[in-house]
Amino acid sequence: MQSEADDAGKARDEEDRLRKAAEAALDADPSDAEAWSILGLLLRRAGKLEEAIACHRRGLEHAPDNGSVWTNLGNALTEAGRLAEGAAAQEEAFRLEPRNRTVLFNRAVAFRKAGRYADALAAIELAVKENGGPTALLRWERALTRLQIGDYVHGFDDYEARRRIPSYRARPPSAPPWNGQSLDGRRLFVTTEQGFGDALLVARYLPMVKKAGGRLIYECHSELRRVLSGLDLDDWRPWGAPAPTCDVEVSQMTLPMLFGTTLASVPPPAPLTVPAEAREKAARLLGEREPGTLRVGIVWAGRSTFADNAWRATRLAPFLRLAEIPGVRLYSLQKGPQEAELDALGPAGRLVAPLGPHLEDFADAAAMIERLDLVIMTDSAVAHLAGSLGAPIWNLVQHVPYWVYGFTGERTPWYPSMRLFRQGPELDWAPVFASVRKALHDEVRRRAAQDALTATPL
CATH class of the missing domain: 3.40.50 (Rossmann fold)
Known part of the structure; x- marks a missing residue:
């Protein structure tokens, strides 16, 4: 069976061949729009988005009516977070090539990623019609869009198309699929x-x-x-x-x-188990809370291998502004390479207590969360952990977040203890953190009043 490493090697060889062919074409004719766009496509795959956009733009200087170049430009713009520009480029590609199946698909994706869900569904249906039926990729896009707007009945049905898309990775089937009926001891x-x-x-x-x-x-x-x-x-x-x-x-x-x-x-979250030894570790590390203070756990990035992590994650720096609020004490629950940002703080590192090195698994993290007053984070697995525990959590989510969080409002039925702070279409985290700081000031005042009331003798 062919391995993923073999697939990756073949992909690199093919990209190298395309690059050399495009460069040779441009040496012969610098106005070759297709060659410029191929270079742009390769640069986008390498994560060099601004360079990719410039290459596609150069191609359009020479071939402004080339729909394929316009749709490649739209993909690069969307991936760079320039969502309105990306959707506009796909609209231009559609105007030029209204029956091009690649253009129709890319246009639907651009609308969804821009948060234009009604437009995305309409674009998907047009693509389905042109394809003579829903392909696996179109059903997958439709699933993501339907789930985002809360159409779970149709969305989960389309979600099964994930098994037939090229990027899907899971173990091969080993038994017939269960249909949800009684198992009768099976x-x-x-x-x-x-x-x-x-x-x-x-x-x-x-x-x-x-x-x-x-x-x-x-x-x-x-x-x-x-x-x-x-x-x-x-x-x-x-x-x-x-x-x-x-x-x-x-x-x-x-x-x-x-x-x-x-x-x-939506069923309530699963009951979680926090072992006694994990609780003992958390008690030893965190001790008792000082009256008048708020112990806040923070996480600023999920797994770096997750394809969407660059969109949902941020850096440690904006979280440090929360330490300016009197009474707030920060505790890092961050794991992985991003923990290095704590080491880079130098003397300022005392502002954040690093719990990550003590977390062997999610049970340890759960025990820490139990002793914190609040968790503030960008979306990752810890959000699901805190939400399942019923712990107070403020989840800072990207403009088009994981479908569980919907597309509007501060709450999700999947986790009643979770409050959502949403990024706008400009993908700027600054307004999100401004809202968080204001809310945290209010929470500190509320907690201080509660502590004072508790301390008042009857």
């Missing part, structure tokens, strides 16, 4: 796909699966094993281990569809 293997946050999100369905009357075998990341250990399951398998003998299987991300989830019927 063995069901629940497989894990996507990240830690997704596993925490849909763990709420496992007790419902158990009620179907079978033997439930759950594939679990080792980092989540302790915090999910209280669930009534029959057997556990480490993530990525060979599939067990079973009668049927189901992916965890299919469970919301099988249980007919709507906005009004």
Whole structure:
């Protein structure tokens, strides 16, 4: 079987061939618009977005009516966060080539990423018509759009198309799929796909699966094993281990569809387990809270390998402004390479207590969160952890966030204890942090008044 490394090597070879061909074409004719656009496409894949945009613009100087160049420009602009410009470029491509299937698809994606959901759905339906039916990629785009606006009934149905898109990565099937009906004692293997946050999100369905009357075998990341250990399951398998003998299987991300989830019927989060030894560690590290203070956990980035992380993450610096508020004490729950930003603070590092080095798994993180007054963070798995614990959490989300958070308002039915602070279409975090600082001032005053009331003798 061909490995991912083999695929990556072939992709690099093909990109090298395209680059050399485009450069040779431009040596022969500097006005070759297609060659300019190929260079732009390769630069975009390498993450050099501004250079990519400049190459596409140069191509359009020589071929302003080339729809393919316009749609490539639109992709680069959207990826660079210039959402309105990206959508406008796709509209121009559509005007020039209204039946080009690539243009139709790219136009729909640009609308969704700009938060223009009605336009995205209309663009998808036009693309479906031109394709003679919904392709897997079109169904996937439609799923993301429908879920974002809360159309779970149709959205989860389309979400199953993920299995047929080229970028999908999950274990191959090892048994017939479960259809949600009674198990009558059969063995069901629940497989894990996507990240830690997704596993925490849909763990709420496992007790419902158990009620179907079978033997439930759950594939679990080792980092989540302790915090999910209280669930009534029959057997556990480490993530990525060979599939067990079973009668049927189901992916965890299919469970919301099988249980007919709507906005009004989202189940409560799964009950989590925080072991005594994790609580003892947290008590030892955090001690007792000083009266009149607010202990705030912070996270500014998720996994760097997650494709959308650059959009949802920020840096440590804007969180440090929260330390200026009298009474606020910051505690970092950050894990991974971004922890290096704490080391770079030097003497100012005393403003943030680093808990990350003490977190061996999500159970340790849960114990820390239990002893904090509030968690403020950009979206990542810790948000799902805090939300599942019912802990107060302020989640700072990108303009078009994970579909769980919808597209408007401060609340999500998936996590009642979570308050959402939303980025605007300009993708600027500054107004978000301004709102957070104001809200945190209010929270400190509220907590100080509460402490004073508690301290007043009867």
